[in-house]
Amino acid sequence: MPGKSSPALELDVGERAVRISNPDRVYFPDLGLTKLDLVQYYLSVGPGIVNALRERPCMLHRFPKGLAGAKVHQKRLPAGAPDWVPTVRVFFPRYGRHADELCVRELADVIWAVQMSTVEFHPWNSRAADTERPDEWRIDLDPMPDCPWSRVQRVAGVVHEVLDEFGAVGWPKTSGGKGLHVYVRIAPEHGFTAVRRAALAFAEEVRRRAPDDVTTTWWRKDRDPALLFVDYNQNARDHTIAAAYSVRGVPDATVSTPVRWDEIPDIDPRDFTVRTVPARFAELGDLHAGIDDAVFRIDPLLERADRDGVEPVDLDSESEE
Secondary structure (H helix, E strand, O other), X not given: OOOOOOXXXXXXXXXXXXXXXXXXXXXXXXXXXXXXHHHHHHHHOHXXXXXXXXXXEEEEEEOOOOOOOOOEEEOOOOXXXXXXXXXXXXEEOOOOEEEEEEEOOOHHHHHHHHHOOEEEEEEOOOXXXXXXXXXXXXXXXXXXXXXXXHHHHHHHHHHHHHHHHHOOOOEEEEOOOOOEEEEEEEOOOOOHHHHHHHHHHHHXXXXXXXXXXXXXXXXXXXXXXXXXXXXXXXXXXXXXXXXXXXXXXXXXXXXXXXXXXXXXXXXXXXXXXXXXXXXHHHHHOOOOOOHHHOOEOOHHHXXXXXXXXXXXXXXXXXXXX
C-alpha cells in the first residue's frame, strides 16, 4: 500500500500564511532532501532570492514528484494561486500569445511557488514596469563538454578586466553547474536585440583577448569542445537562466551562488549546495545586494558593435520597436 502522506503545515512568511502540503515528500533522493528542506533553504536566503527575482517575469522549473519524476517548465502561473500572488503579462511573438507569469514581490511568493513543487527560478532580464526593455545584461560563461573549470576561472578574470575598462560593475555567481554567470545592471533604454548585440560585442572583445580559451561561434556543433562559450544569447527575449540563490534540479542540489571576484580563483562550484549556502548567506549576506546601485549604459558597447560590424544571428523569438 502507498505510504501515508505527511500532514500539511502552515508557515507564516512575512504577513502571509503559506500552506505546505506533503512537507516530507522527497525531492532530492540521493540526499534525502524533502519539500520542507527546500522551503527552509529558501527561507534562509530570503532577502537574496527576493532581490534576484523582484518584479521580474519568472519561469518555474517544477518537479511535482521530485527529481525522480518529470520536470515541468512552467511559464504561466500554476493553477490555484492565492489572490495575493502577483503576476505580470508577457508576450511571445513567435506564438502570438501572452502568458501571466509569476512576478515576485515578497518572500511569501517564493515559498508559495516552492509549495507548488518549484525547485528552480528562472527570471527574465526585464521587469514588470517595462518587460520589453531589459535592465540586466547577463554574461554566461558556458563551458563546452571538455572545458576544464580552470579555463572558466581564467576567462572570468578577463571578463572582469574588460568590464572595468568599460566602467561597468559585474556581479558574478556560480551557475549551479560547471559555469559562471556575471550580471550587470543596465539602464532600461534598449530592447532585447540591442542588449544582445552589445553582449556580443563584449563577448568578441573577451575572445580577442583570450583566443585560446574562448569561442563565440553561434552553432554548437561548430564549437571546439574544449573551449568556453561566452553565451550572449542569454540576453534574448524569454531566454532565462537560474537566478542567484536558485537551487538547481540536479542530484547534488547545487545552488547558483553569488561570489566575490577574488574568490573565483579558489572556489569549486560543487561546494555550493542547499546544505552549505545558508551558513554562507548568514555570514556574508547577499553579495548582490548593491546591484541596483551600479547602473551601466550600454551605448559604448553598441558603438563598438557598430565599429566592428557585430551582428548576432536573428532569432524568431525577438520582436521590439
